Amino acid sequence: MEEWENQTEQTPEDGSSDVVIEVRNLTKKFGKKLVLDNISLSIEKGKATVIIGPSGCGKTVLIKHFIALQRPTAGEVYFQGQRIDDLSERDLNGIRTHFGYLFQEGALFDSLSVAENIMFPIRQHYKKVQWSEVEEVIKAKLAMVGLDGFQHYYPSNLSGGQRKRVALARAIALNPEVILYDEPTTGLDPIRSDIINELVLKLERDLNVTSVVVTHDMKSAYKVADRIVMLHNGRIIADGNTDHIRDHPHPQVQQFIHGQVSEDDLAVLRMSGDIATSQFLPRDFEG
Amino acid sequence: MINAGRFGRFAWRAIATSARCCLQRKTYPLVWTQMNIIGVRSVPVIMITGAFVGMTMAVQAYDQLAGMGLEEHLGVLINISVVKELGPVLAAVMLAGRVGGALTAELGTMNVTEQIDAVRSMGTDPIQYLVVPRFLACLFLTPVLIIYADLMGVVGGALVSFLQLGINSRAYWTFSANSVELWDVGIGIAKGFFFGGAIAIISCYKGFSCKEGAHGVGQACTDAFVASFISILAMDFALAVMFKNIYLTFWPLKSILG
Numbered sequence: 001m002e003e004w005e006n007q008t009e010q011t012p013e014d015g016s017s018d019v020v021i022e023v024r025n026l027t028k029k030f031g032k033k034l035v036l037d038n039i040s041l042s043i044e045k046g047k048a049t050v051i052i053g054p055s056g057c058g059k060t061v062l063i064k065h066f067i068a069l070q071r072p073t074a075g076e077v078y079f080q081g082q083r084i085d086d087l088s089e090r091d092l093n094g095i096r097t098h099f100g101y102l103f104q105e106g107a108l109f110d111s112l113s114v115a116e117n118i119m120f121p122i123r124q125h126y127k128k129v130q131w132s133e134v135e136e137v138i139k140a141k142l143a144m145v146g147l148d149g150f151q152h153y154y155p156s157n158l159s160g161g162q163r164k165r166v167a168l169a170r171a172i173a174l175n176p177e178v179i180l181y182d183e184p185t186t187g188l189d190p191i192r193s194d195i196i197n198e199l200v201l202k203l204e205r206d207l208n209v210t211s212v213v214v215t216h217d218m219k220s221a222y223k224v225a226d227r228i229v230m231l232h233n234g235r236i237i238a239d240g241n242t243d244h245i246r247d248h249p250h251p252q253v254q255q256f257i258h259g260q261v262s263e264d265d266l267a268v269l270r271m272s273g274d275i276a277t278s279q280f281l282p283r284d285f286e287g
Numbered sequence: 288m289i290n291a292g293r294f295g296r297f298a299w300r301a302i303a304t305s306a307r308c309c310l311q312r313k314t315y316p317l318v319w320t321q322m323n324i325i326g327v328r329s330v331p332v333i334m335i336t337g338a339f340v341g342m343t344m345a346v347q348a349y350d351q352l353a354g355m356g357l358e359e360h361l362g363v364l365i366n367i368s369v370v371k372e373l374g375p376v377l378a379a380v381m382l383a384g385r386v387g388g389a390l391t392a393e394l395g396t397m398n399v400t401e402q403i404d405a406v407r408s409m410g411t412d413p414i415q416y417l418v419v420p421r422f423l424a425c426l427f428l429t430p431v432l433i434i435y436a437d438l439m440g441v442v443g444g445a446l447v448s449f450l451q452l453g454i455n456s457r458a459y460w461t462f463s464a465n466s467v468e469l470w471d472v473g474i475g476i477a478k479g480f481f482f483g484g485a486i487a488i489i490s491c492y493k494g495f496s497c498k499e500g501a502h503g504v505g506q507a508c509t510d511a512f513v514a515s516f517i518s519i520l521a522m523d524f525a526l527a528v529m530f531k532n533i534y535l536t537f538w539p540l541k542s543i544l545g
Contacts, residue, residue, distance in 0.1 A: 069404050089412060096410040107405035109397075121409040124416075127313070174409075 018045040020178060020210050021066050026075035028061055028234075035061050037234040038075070043178075048204055048211040050221045053231035054256060059214040060104070062231065063180045066212065067099050068092050097125055100171030100179040100209075104186065106163040108155040114166050115151035118142070121173045141169040144206075145199060161192035168199060172207065179203060181213040185220045197223045218257050230256065297414075297492045302484075304412070305419045305426075317420035325386045325421070326428035330435055336381050337436030340373045341365055341444030349452050359455060361448050362463035369440035370467065370475045376523055378436035379482035382429060383515035387490035390421055391511040394494025395504040403495065413495075422487040429483025430476045437475060474530045481526060485518045 021043040028036040035058040043049050043066070051059050064070040065077050068084050077085040084095055108117050118138045122129065142148045145165035155163055164184060171179060181200065185193035197220050204211050204224075215221055221228055221242075228245045230238040230253055238245055238253045245257065255262055308314045344365045352358050394417060397403050406413045448454040493511035497503050 064404075067408055069407060089407070093410040093412060096408060099408065101405070101408040103401045103405055103408075105400060107401040109402055109405070110400075121411075124409065124411045170409075 019043065020045045020080060021212070022078040023062075023065060023072075024076045024078070026062075026065060026077065027073050028058070028065070028070065029073045035234055036065075036072075039231075039234070039236055041229065041236065041239075043210060043212055044227070045210050046204075046208055047226040048200070048213065048224050050213045050215060050225035050228045051231060052214075052216060052218070052221055052228060052256065055216065057231045058234045059231055060182050063182060063212055063214055066178075066180060067096055067101060069101075097121070097174050098177045100168075100174070100176035102164070102168050102171045102179065102181045102184055104183045106155070106167035108163055108167055108170070110155045112154075113151065114142070114147070114153050114155070114158075117155070117166060118170045118173050121170065125174065137173065141173055142166075144172070144202075145169045146195070161188050161195070164188070164196060165199070168196075168203075172203060172209075175207060176209060178210045178212065181211065181215075183215055184213060185215060185217045193217065193220060194223075196220075200224045216256075218259070232256075293496070294492055297495065298488045300414050301418045301422050301488050301491065304414050305422050308415055308419050309423060314415075314419060314423075317416070318423045321420045321424035322428055324389075325382075325424045326432065329382060329385055329428075329432055332385060333378050333381060333432045333436050334439045336377050337369070337374055337439035338443035340377055340436070341369055341440035341442065342447045344368055344373070344440075345444045345447040345452065349448075358452070359458040360462050361452070361454055362445065362459040363466040365444035365448070366441055366463045366467045367471055369444065370437045370472045372475070372523070372527075374437040374440050375433045375475045375478040375482065376519060378433045379429065379479070379486065379519045380516060382425075382432065382483070383486050383490075383512055383519065386425065387486045387511050387515045388508045390487065390490035391494045391497070391508045392504055394491055395497035395507045398495060398497050399499050399503060418487075418491045418495075421491055422484065425483040425487035426480055427483070429486070430479030433476055433479040437472065470534065474526070477530075478523065478526050481522050482519050485522060486515045489514045489518060 019042040023039055023041050026036055026039040026041075027034070039062065041062075051062065053059050061070055065072060065085070066079075068077065068087065072085050075085075076083055079095055079098070082095075084092065087095070108114075109120065112120065115135075115138050118141055119134055122134055122137060138151060139148055142150060145168050147162060147165055147169065150158070150162070150166070155166070158166065168184075179200075184196045184200065188196065200211055200213065201224055203209055211224070213221070213224055225242055227241055228238070229236055230245065230248075232252050237250055238248045240248070245253065248254065254260075345361060348361060348364050349358060352361055352364065394403070397417070403413050403417070406416055445456070445459065448459055449456050490511045493507045493514070497507035
């Protein structure tokens with residue numbers, strides 16, 4: 001047995017009553033493709049758990065199971081001790097109001113203004129609330145993400161960073177207990193990324209929420225994480241606090257956190273030859 | 288087979304949720320918005336379609352009837368064809384292209400940009416929020432649009448008959464009134480409920496099951512139109528058979544009732 005295999009799964013919260021989300025032996029296949037392979041994981045209340053891993057390793061699929069946007073091929077998902085993966089969509093509607101979900105591209109409704117986007121979950125779940133109260137909530141949520149005054153803008157008029165912040169304001173509209181962030185800093189410049197990181201910390205501090213952040217931005221991961229879980233090929237290969245991950249002996253973990261290309265990938269690049277002398281450059285087909 | 292099962296389940300959920308939500312007050316603004324997009328904005332194109340159908344029928348049928356000295360019966364042929372078959376079918380086909388394509392493209396784009404997942408993540412049923420308003424708008428406005436198509440078909444046919452072909456207008460209307468029954472107009476309009484419902488459910492299903500990317504959305508729109516078109520023709524045949532049998536069953540009552 002390799003040295004790192006003894007250190008892959010550190011689950012300090014197992015059995016704790018502070019567990020808010022728990023997945024047991026979760027397996028997910030799309031057709032014949034195995035995306036998640038027998039994953040067991042517990043998310044602790046009030047803590048920020050960051051899930052890292054290379055693109056396509058199943059991070060997004062995993063957090064979609066937390067809110068039952070995906071159903072497992074095998075295994076179970078629990079929210080506050082209640083099994084949710086076998087509930088009907090109708091039964092899930094109430095449970096989902098405990099969550100805020102920040103989608104990778106924001107997923108703002110492009111036919112609705114910023115204010116209408118944030119108003120959407122409030123209007124759906126609080127029928128008799130007065131417009132003036134809703135307006136106050138929208139203003140407060142937008143102020144929280146630094147975008148008060150953008151109420152009448154449409155998503156198409158916003159930059160990528162602004163869209164993510166509006167999406168975050170919408171995700172916290174119902175004061176959720178858990179916020180799931182799917183790649184919150186992807187596609188943003190370093191300053192905007194840091195603003196999002198600060199927002200994650202602020203929400204955790206101010207609203208005392210449980211955060212689950214999916215990312216491959218290690219700077220962001222180190223900044224917001226109480227705990228880091230690394231996925232690779234659909235399995236958890238590392239789980240622990242930031243120091244534990246930094247010093248983790250698994251070569252895939254070290255390669256990922258330092259952003260280094262593997263020897264195998266380099267070998268493939270070398271085998272492909274000199275690109276400049278390739279006979280298949282587009283200019284060869286001109287005229 | 289799997290797709291047929293998924294479509295059946297989607298259609299059942301759409302119809303059942305519509306039945307449950309159609310009396311809820313919060314559904315009305317959503318239905319109203321869709322009625323404007325689906326119904327009001329389709330009126331010009333539906334009226335143009337209807338008018339040209341009636342006009343073309345007049346030109347094409349005149350020579351056949353004139354050869355037998357029956358040109359004054361032209362109105363019967365045009366008006367029965369328009370209100371029973373051509374008006375409803377062509378209006379529905381036009382709607383499948385104009386409205387069905389737009390519904391699939393809109394919902395398909397929402398699907399690939401995770402907006403439908405966003406609706407679900409906020410504890411709202413996307414069928415109730417996205418499908419029900421579109422289904423109800425199509426269901427109730429397709430028959431209304433068919434009335435517009437019928438009217439314009441009748442007017443178009445009559446204008447060409449009087450102005451271009453020189454048919455006596457009094458005879459034209461008298462023969463038409465004696466031959467075209469309320470039943471003929473009614474079954475044409477009744478078909479609209481079936482066509483409208485089918486267009487909405489097929490288009491929404493294709494949008495919801497759309498594959499990733501621009502190609503996926505384009506393919507879903509094409510599939511939605513083809514499926515809607517075939518459904519309209521197949522349902523038209525089935526409804527024609529059904530209505531004919533109903534008519535023949537109750538026809539003896541008509542003479543008793545006078």
